Amino acid sequence: MNIAIIGKGNVGTALAxxxxxxGHRVIFGVRNPDKPNGTPLQGAEYMGLLDAMKEARxxxxxxxxxxxxxxxxxxQGLAESSEKTLIDTTNSLFQKPEMYxxxxxxxxxxxxxxxVKCFNSxxxxxxANPRYESGAxxxxxxxxxxxxxxxxxxxxxxxxxxxxxxLGGPEAAPMLEQFAGLWIRLSRQGMGRQFAFQLVRx
Ligand SMILES: NC(=O)c1ccc[n+]([C@@H]2O[C@H](COP(=O)([O-])OP(=O)(O)OC[C@H]3O[C@@H](n4cnc5c(N)ncnc54)[C@H](OP(=O)(O)O)[C@@H]3O)[C@@H](O)[C@H]2O)c1
Numbered sequence: 001m002n003i004a005i006i007g008k009g010n011v012g013t014a015l016a017x018x019x020x021x022x023g024h025r026v027i028f029g030v031r032n033p034d035k036p037n038g039t040p041l042q043g044a045e046y047m048g049l050l051d052a053m054k055e056a057r058x059x060x061x062x063x064x065x066x067x068x069x070x071x072x073x074x075x076q077g078l079a080e081s082s083e084k085t086l087i088d089t090t091n092s093l094f095q096k097p098e099m100y101x102x103x104x105x106x107x108x109x110x111x112x113x114x115x116v117k118c119f120n121s122x123x124x125x126x127x128a129n130p131r132y133e134s135g136a137x138x139x140x141x142x143x144x145x146x147x148x149x150x151x152x153x154x155x156x157x158x159x160x161x162x163x164x165x166x167l168g169g170p171e172a173a174p175m176l177e178q179f180a181g182l183w184i185r186l187s188r189q190g191m192g193r194q195f196a197f198q199l200v201r202x
Contacts, residue, residue: 003155004029004056006049006071007063008037011089014128015060015119015159016044022158027052029059050074058085058151060119065092065103072110085148086111087155088173089119091180104173114144116152117173118164121180123187126196127159136162137196140179142172163199 003019005012006029016026020043027045029052030036036046053059053075061071068090075081092102100106107115118141119127130137139161141152149166156164167176187193 001025001058001151002027002056003058003060004047004052005060005062006052007061007067008041008046009062010124011119011127012060012062013038013041014124015062015089016041017128018159019155020044024158027055029053050077053078053084056084058087058155060087060089061103061107062089062119065090065095065106066097068103068106069097069100069110072107075107076111081111082113085116085145085151086113087116087118087148087152091120091177091184093177093181093184102174102177104170104177108170114148114170116141116143116145116148117170117176118143118152118156121176122183122196123193125193130159130161130196132196132198134198136160138162138199139164140167140176141165142167142169142176144170165199 002025004027005016008028008030020026027047029049033046033048088104088107090103097106104117121140139156143149153164
């Protein structure tokens with residue numbers, strides 16, 4: 001599948017590597033395609049934001065939350081935007097777009113369509129490699145479209161997460177950001193970045 005990742009930072013690069021390994025075509029949407037951020041990732045393509053979004057069936061936002069309104073504006077202008085899945089990985093815990101409670105809210109309100117929230121609730125290292133000695137970790141998502149969520153679930157599987165849990169509609173997005181906050185707090189309290197939450201059942 002053609003997947004555009006907007007932002008080639010920690011999260012964008014981690015997701016891209018796994019998705020390329022799973023056989024997807026990954027196009028980074030970057031501000032300067034001739035000089036993309038960091039070391040080039042083998043197998044990835046680089047385009048301007050709009051061109052990357054035009055090419056893709058799935059668009060993954062992996063920028064600071066403040067970039068969301070501009071990206072949403074570009075998305076809204078796409079002729080076939082209704083046929084594309086938009087996934088938001090951002091956390092607006094420490095900064096948010098002006099006039100919006102979160103990047104997720106900005107994406108929904110500006111594009112006027114449903115957005116999946118996923119790949120925000122754990123560190124980028126766990127997205128690059130979700131496998132621990134004790135087994136793979138789970139991923140969590142929410143959103144308003146069943147079609148978009150089914151595609152997201154497939155990506156979680158392709159990336160090697162054990163299971164992915166659908167938390168429901170868009171109202172669950174703030175909860176997913178708070179869940180990310182729990183991981184971030186523990187990380188900053190000395191836990192480092194090589195840890196994850198596991199889900200066990202009796
Ligand atoms: N890091 C984590 O472990 C983690 C985990 C879960 C969720 N998140 C969330 O994921 C998002 C990305 O985090 P990250 O750590 O990957 O950030 P990052 O390493 O700082 O990368 C952000 C990327 O966004 C691009 N960017 C910045 N402003 C932009 C704009 N206005 N338009 C287009 N591209 C822009 C940057 O490109 P340039 O090189 O051109 O500046 C950079 O490639 C954040 O919202 C964060 O809250 C992060």
